[in-house]
Amino acid sequence: MSKSVSPIEEAAFWYACLKAEDATEQDHRHWQQWLDASPCNQQAWARIQQIRSLFEKVPGKFASPVLAQKKTSRRAVLRSAVVAACAGLTGAETWRHLSSPELRADFRTGVGERQRQVLADGSLLYLNTRSAADVVFDHLERRVLLHAGEILIETRPDNMAGAARPFIVHTPHGRVRALGTRFVVRLHDGRSSVQVLQHAVDVRPALSMAPAVRLAEGQELSFDSHGTDMPRPHAAGAGAWRDGRLSVVDMRLHDFLAELARHRRGYMDCAPELAGLRVSGVFPLDDTDAALGMLADAFPLRVRYLTRYWATILPQQARSGASR
């Protein structure tokens, strides 16, 4: 190595050498000689070790997909916030007119159940817990009618010869037209909401004459029959239920329990002083008891089961009274 190379560059070079699958005994001996040669080299090597110990905090299978991701331009996503799309048919079309199917399938899930369906065109329909949807394909349109709960759609290009029929999810509050592949539609009390996981959708409230609202990847909005609210970035972990996970960031415990309760029979609540506690993490949906257990491990709280179907989250008891 030439003189202009600093100890840290040498240390990095040795690190790269020794990491190689074909590193030899001799390499190790040479490295040892280099290390013993000067305290500067030892300092440099210590620094390399320090970096390594940071890397070792995260197992590779978690780290590599995260670190390898390309830089996405969030700005591009945000810039397209609201784009008016040209109006098609009138928005006054209503929910009831849609019940004369040619090909129809009804899907339904109970509490804690999820379902995956392959539709006639190869598109995928996932139903979350307590959900119901009809699928109606005719020669004009591929329709999914959401009656309850939440669905995730992964569309495929239409396979009907001659015509690309639009793929549209209808809710009691309006229509969501797929312009790409992956999105979530959910029914709430008096509203519907959409989260776009990939590409984009057009949202058209049933009674609104305004142009459809284009919702871009990474965004969500909610709408009732009369209009939509502003698109905003959707919560991290949207759609994770498809894989049986509840994934949240900074969610209030109260809201977290409400989400979890959708997947669980019975009643769940928490002490009022805990309602505002912030929860982040990934939880299993198929075993909600385990999910509650993870909470109890991480926070000073405990889960009390009054019955199998009634769980209450309480603050951890003070140490002096920790008899139960």
Added chain:
Amino acid sequence: MLYQNNHRWLSAWLRAKMGNKADAEDLAQDTFIRVLCAHTSTQMALREPRAYLATVAGRLLANFYRRQSIERTYLEVLANMPQSEIPSLETQALMKEALLEIDQMLDGLGHKVKQAFVMAQFEELPYAEIAERLGVSLRSVKNYVARAMVHCSAMLP
């Protein structure tokens, strides 16, 4: 003065960019803290306060999105793990912090260097396979790994 005259404007500017009031308020606060603490730049801050604020806020905003995108990908990765491999919440949080730190450290590396390094360090692939996947020589892979370590060392506080 700087704060009073521009706080509203900056909040609105950030809100228009982010579409979220709470995050915009937070970032506006961060921007002012950053600017008010960096007394060296007050000259420019006084001459062109809004341009200056926008520059600082823009940098914080980019950082904010980068963090968010890391967090999202991390959550997706966690969500795809088999149930038995989901770590405790504490571990999840610690790993997230470490990942954000590592990501910052690798920031600024060339694309190929970073790819090679992530494969070697985190996927533990043999250099020969990395060389083949990236279409470079074995020597280059070794050089990339060394270069990445030097870069990380420079980024280490």
